[in-house]
Amino acid sequence: MKKKLVLIGNGMAGINTLEQLLKLAPEKYDITVLGSEPHPNYNRILLSSVLAGDASVQDIVINDLDWYRDNGITLHTSQTVTRINTELRTVTTNKGLSVSYDDLIIATGSLPFMLPLPGADKEGVIAFRNIEDCEIMMDAAKQYKHAVVIGGGLLGLEAARSLLNLDMGVSVVHNSKYLMDRQLDEIASNMLRSELESQGMNFLMEQNTDSILGDERVTGVRFKDGSEVKADLVVMAVGIRPNVGLAKESGIEVNSGIVVNDYLETGTPHIYAVGECAEHEGVVYGLVAPLFEQGGELAKRLAGIPSPGYKGSVVSTKLKVSGVNVFSAGQFLDQPGTRSFRIQDDFDHVYKKIVVQDGKLIGTVLFGDTSDGSKLFSMIRTGQDISGQEKELVLGSQGTAKPQSGIQFVAAMSNDEIVCGCNGVSKGDIQRAIEEKGCTNVNDVKYCTKATGSCGGCKPLVEDLLTYVLGSDGVTEVKEGICGCTPLGREAVVEAIRSMKLTTSKEVMHVLDWKNPEGCSKCRPAVNYYLGMIWPVEHEDEKESRFVNERNHGNIQKDGTYSVIPRIHGGVTTAKDLKRIADVAVKFNVETVKITGAQRIGLYGIQKEDLPKVWEELDMTSGFAYGKSLRAVKTCVGSTWCRFGTQDSMSMGIELEKRLERISTPAKTKVAVSGCPRNCAEATIKDLGVVAIDGGWEIYVGGNGGTDVRAAELLVKLKSEAEVIEWTLAYFQLYRENANYNERTSKWIERVGLEFIKRALASQEERRALQQRYEFSAGLTSDPWTEIIEQERLNKNYEPLQPIRM
Amino acid sequence: MKSYVIGQASEIEEKRARVVRILDTEIAIFKLTGGELRAIENLCPHKNGKLSEGLVCDHHVYCPLHDWKINLNDGMVQAPDEGCVKSYHVEVEESTDNIILHVETMEPTRAS
Ligand SMILES: Cc1cc2nc3c(=O)[nH]c(=O)nc-3n(C[C@H](O)[C@H](O)[C@H](O)COP(=O)(O)OP(=O)(O)OC[C@H]3O[C@@H](n4cnc5c(N)ncnc54)[C@H](O)[C@@H]3O)c2cc1C
Ligand code: SF4
Ligand code: FES
Numbered sequence A: 001m002k003k004k005l006v007l008i009g010n011g012m013a014g015i016n017t018l019e020q021l022l023k024l025a026p027e028k029y030d031i032t033v034l035g036s037e038p039h040p041n042y043n044r045i046l047l048s049s050v051l052a053g054d055a056s057v058q059d060i061v062i063n064d065l066d067w068y069r070d071n072g073i074t075l076h077t078s079q080t081v082t083r084i085n086t087e088l089r090t091v092t093t094n095k096g097l098s099v100s101y102d103d104l105i106i107a108t109g110s111l112p113f114m115l116p117l118p119g120a121d122k123e124g125v126i127a128f129r130n131i132e133d134c135e136i137m138m139d140a141a142k143q144y145k146h147a148v149v150i151g152g153g154l155l156g157l158e159a160a161r162s163l164l165n166l167d168m169g170v171s172v173v174h175n176s177k178y179l180m181d182r183q184l185d186e187i188a189s190n191m192l193r194s195e196l197e198s199q200g201m202n203f204l205m206e207q208n209t210d211s212i213l214g215d216e217r218v219t220g221v222r223f224k225d226g227s228e229v230k231a232d233l234v235v236m237a238v239g240i241r242p243n244v245g246l247a248k249e250s251g252i253e254v255n256s257g258i259v260v261n262d263y264l265e266t267g268t269p270h271i272y273a274v275g276e277c278a279e280h281e282g283v284v285y286g287l288v289a290p291l292f293e294q295g296g297e298l299a300k301r302l303a304g305i306p307s308p309g310y311k312g313s314v315v316s317t318k319l320k321v322s323g324v325n326v327f328s329a330g331q332f333l334d335q336p337g338t339r340s341f342r343i344q345d346d347f348d349h350v351y352k353k354i355v356v357q358d359g360k361l362i363g364t365v366l367f368g369d370t371s372d373g374s375k376l377f378s379m380i381r382t383g384q385d386i387s388g389q390e391k392e393l394v395l396g397s398q399g400t401a402k403p404q405s406g407i408q409f410v411a412a413m414s415n416d417e418i419v420c421g422c423n424g425v426s427k428g429d430i431q432r433a434i435e436e437k438g439c440t441n442v443n444d445v446k447y448c449t450k451a452t453g454s455c456g457g458c459k460p461l462v463e464d465l466l467t468y469v470l471g472s473d474g475v476t477e478v479k480e481g482i483c484g485c486t487p488l489g490r491e492a493v494v495e496a497i498r499s500m501k502l503t504t505s506k507e508v509m510h511v512l513d514w515k516n517p518e519g520c521s522k523c524r525p526a527v528n529y530y531l532g533m534i535w536p537v538e539h540e541d542e543k544e545s546r547f548v549n550e551r552n553h554g555n556i557q558k559d560g561t562y563s564v565i566p567r568i569h570g571g572v573t574t575a576k577d578l579k580r581i582a583d584v585a586v587k588f589n590v591e592t593v594k595i596t597g598a599q600r601i602g603l604y605g606i607q608k609e610d611l612p613k614v615w616e617e618l619d620m621t622s623g624f625a626y627g628k629s630l631r632a633v634k635t636c637v638g639s640t641w642c643r644f645g646t647q648d649s650m651s652m653g654i655e656l657e658k659r660l661e662r663i664s665t666p667a668k669t670k671v672a673v674s675g676c677p678r679n680c681a682e683a684t685i686k687d688l689g690v691v692a693i694d695g696g697w698e699i700y701v702g703g704n705g706g707t708d709v710r711a712a713e714l715l716v717k718l719k720s721e722a723e724v725i726e727w728t729l730a731y732f733q734l735y736r737e738n739a740n741y742n743e744r745t746s747k748w749i750e751r752v753g754l755e756f757i758k759r760a761l762a763s764q765e766e767r768r769a770l771q772q773r774y775e776f777s778a779g780l781t782s783d784p785w786t787e788i789i790e791q792e793r794l795n796k797n798y799e800p801l802q803p804i805r806m
Numbered sequence B: 001m002k003s004y005v006i007g008q009a010s011e012i013e014e015k016r017a018r019v020v021r022i023l024d025t026e027i028a029i030f031k032l033t034g035g036e037l038r039a040i041e042n043l044c045p046h047k048n049g050k051l052s053e054g055l056v057c058d059h060h061v062y063c064p065l066h067d068w069k070i071n072l073n074d075g076m077v078q079a080p081d082e083g084c085v086k087s088y089h090v091e092v093e094e095s096t097d098n099i100i101l102h103v104e105t106m107e108p109t110r111a112s
Helices: A011-023 A044-051 A065-070 A131-143 A154-165 A186-198 A245-249 A290-305 A373-382 A390-398 A406-412 A427-436 A442-449 A459-470 A490-499 A505-511 A522-534 A548-552 A575-587 A607-620 A649-660 A721-738 A744-752 A752-762 A764-779 A784-790 A793-796
Strands: A003-008 A029-034 A061-063 A073-076 A079-086 A092-095 A096-100 A103-106 A111-112 A125-127 A146-150 A169-174 A202-205 A211-215 A219-222 A228-232 A234-235 A240-242 A258-260 A271-273 A278-280 A316-318 A327-331 A339-345 A348-356 A362-368 A416-419 A563-564 A594-595 A601-606 A630-635 A668-676 A687-692 A695-699 A712-720 B002-008 B016-022 B025-032 B037-041 B056-059 B061-062 B069-071 B085-095 B098-101
Touching: A003 A011, A003 A096, A011 A029, A011 A061, A011 A290, A044 A154, A044 A548, A061 A339, A065 A073, A111 A594, A125 A131, A131 A154, A131 A234, A154 A169, A154 A186, A154 A234, A154 A290, A169 A271, A186 A202, A186 A327, A186 A348, A186 A362, A219 A234, A258 A271, A271 A290, A271 A490, A290 A416, A316 A373, A327 A373, A339 A390, A348 A390, A348 A712, A362 A373, A373 A459, A416 A459, A427 A442, A427 A459, A442 A459, A442 A490, A459 A752, A490 A505, A490 A522, A505 A522, A522 B056, A563 A607, A575 A594, A575 A601, A575 A607, A601 A607, A607 A793, A649 A668, A649 A687, A649 A721, A668 A721, A687 B061, A695 A721, A712 A721, A712 A752, A721 A744, A721 A752, A721 A764, A744 A752, A752 A764, A784 A793, B002 B016, B025 B098
Parallel strands: A003 A029, A003 A103, A029 A073, A103 A271, A125 A234, A146 A169, A146 A234, A169 A202, A258 A278, A630 A668, A668 A687
Antiparallel strands: A079 A092, A092 A096, A111 A240, A211 A219, A219 A228, A316 A327, A327 A362, A339 A348, A348 A362, A563 A601, A594 A601, A687 A695, A695 A712, B002 B098, B016 B025, B025 B037, B037 B085, B056 B061, B061 B069, B085 B098
16 A cells, blocks of 8 residues: 655645655655645746736646646645644644645745834735735726835745836835845845835835734834835734744744754654755755755655755855845855955946855855856865866956856856756756757756746756757757747747747747737737637637738738739639629729739729628628638549549549638648649649549648749648548648748748648648647637628728818 | 817727828828827838838838838838828817817828
């Protein structure tokens, strides 16, 4: 029988421990998690992004409910454990749930420290710790204007910055003379303050809070010196204390945190503690990187893997506030026996300091340029001798002589050393992603491992690791962005849309930090396409992001008039339809009537305001005949009339056109069907061509007759019509999901290779799945002409405003 | 300088444009995100593209014919292309939602 493992606290440290344990010993335990919060495990670090409106709560979930299910973990949310019976080995919650354990992990994190001020219980006075706090602040920002943040540390400043983003006026109250005085020295602290002041933050320094004013809701804050400041929201960010109440009451040894040894064992058998609630060698940590290191050790312990145990951590701090780069690590204040080296450049607002003891780097503070932060941090942790390199280290990347190169440096790191502290990604994880998953640049690594995903401080190390593993030739340029507005390529954008469930262009551009807030003519249509392809239901098509042809459902000509091309499925029409087309052409003075290159009839020279009328009178479908979608299916007469024809190419063409029309594709697409290998429909220069052979069909793909002529390649030979449809739809869906926006199939196939397509379509199961996704999306389209004719509101966009007479 | 009421702001969708004709001149009235309006002549200096049909990104429009980028605030064509489009002063009267366009007196000269 499996042993029972219970985790109290569904937070970052506890779940990280489970993640690591599952990698080491997936079958060893039946796991139950009990957590007070109603949410699955989320990234607490990114709460300030949620507050700033850069991410939604959904976006910061690390492990969603499926993760628990997939790993066989029983999760009880909104359950606070109130008692641990160490004799019977059970835990009981406030709602009466009782669970027994063989091994127990306590990971209850910490509680925000609330100053015991008179009035601190008023409405509008809160801490900044969890999603609920965030929601309260966001609601408050909608109604109120004045926020006061008590505490000028890391958390306080992040909260203050986010509240500025929410359009609140923000004052930060700090009791000492320097902001972030536990992480920065005087110089850096002053630089930080003036930077934040220029962003609009107001500081009340060396102030001690006396009381909180107001009746029900807070209206202001009074200080010891008698002065007051207006406030409708007070955020206390003055510190945290380990959440040890439960452990204490259950008789587990507690000092300031729950006391643990190098193996994260508490004084009570079978009970472990990890995270902010734990105290190791007298130290309680309040940042994730050390907690993840603890998690790794605990996972090994539980999995029964021998290890030297946890030896404590050196911590580094990075402020996640836009426009300000601050980094500090280790022991950065001058003390007897230490020497420090610094440069200060007040022109560029750069300050760097390193602290050295006995020839070893023991601490650093960087302001303005933090690019060397992670490297210096690692040197601090490994404790190597840096004598003689001080100058180069301070001058950093600007220095002349090269100290130990970044590559040598990452080579010397141990495999389980954490590179990305925010997401707990070790050197080994990244190296595996490079070696096994084929990552060749930072973006790839980010999407495989999450490293560099949160604060980005570890990016230089990841770059060095890539070079170390692949050699400088093996590292690819970060794929060129889809346009000048972003360095992200298609893969990254599409992946972000999927994983963060982004459903509007605005969200995409905001969350992914687009350079131009509303994008440009390249990315707007592309993003709109990707969104529609990924979320056919949720995404509302953005007309204002569509190129004029697609927006007006006609092809704009060089003089600003339009051409209208009614659909003639498979190139087969009737005398009645022809007559109607002719009537419309006469009535609207159409200048040119032309049989196009693809068996269609085009009416040229129509004024924009006449478009709706023309469509109404034509009463045929066509929308999408000019867009990035199927243009036409060309056919020969096939077995119906031709003496050589072996199959009915016309009905096959009509059927295909009906199935393929309307839906958006990355670029325009053309299809043809020929009734025998003579191939009169020229099917082998189309995006997809079907050619009848004796007793079956051949499908050709990737052809093009335009500027870059390319003969299509044989994809497959098939027996039945049903199979032709199945393969065709699956192929188009694969193209829709896989190609870059604006990439014709011929280019796409050259890029990914025919083999890739053959493999992707090889199994019938996969084909059916693709076909289903295709049909699902196609089923949601409608004919825009009908819609516009019926809706006055849409119709008016075709008319000019009233002309002015002078 | 004369001022004309040419319609209502609600008749234009955000990031879209409508056109008003004054004698032979077509003027495109754009609505930016947030509701502000801009007016420029509906004629791209490159090959006469109808700017009213272009993609609007913040205060720029991309010509639908060959993708020139034009600043709607001052009508300047953005690098690497060069040129400029005539721009007009346009505003919305809050109380009535009327669009008011200010134009100098025009002569019916140009053929459109
Ligand atoms: C706004 C904000 C920004 C931060 N930014 C950074 C940063 O940039 N870098 C960094 O390294 N760190 C940052 N931190 C700190 C980091 O989030 C914490 O160090 C980390 O989350 C601690 O993990 P933990 O598992 O120990 O505690 P938590 O993540 O707090 O998890 C503890 C969980 O236990 C639950 N719990 C408590 N008691 C019980 C009980 N009796 N029964 C059941 N469940 C219980 C709690 O509800 C909570 O969900 C930030 C924190 C905040 C709040
Ligand atoms: S392709 Fe074959 S069937 Fe079709 S028209 Fe040409 S010869 Fe006839
Ligand atoms: S006509 Fe405007 S870009 Fe060519």
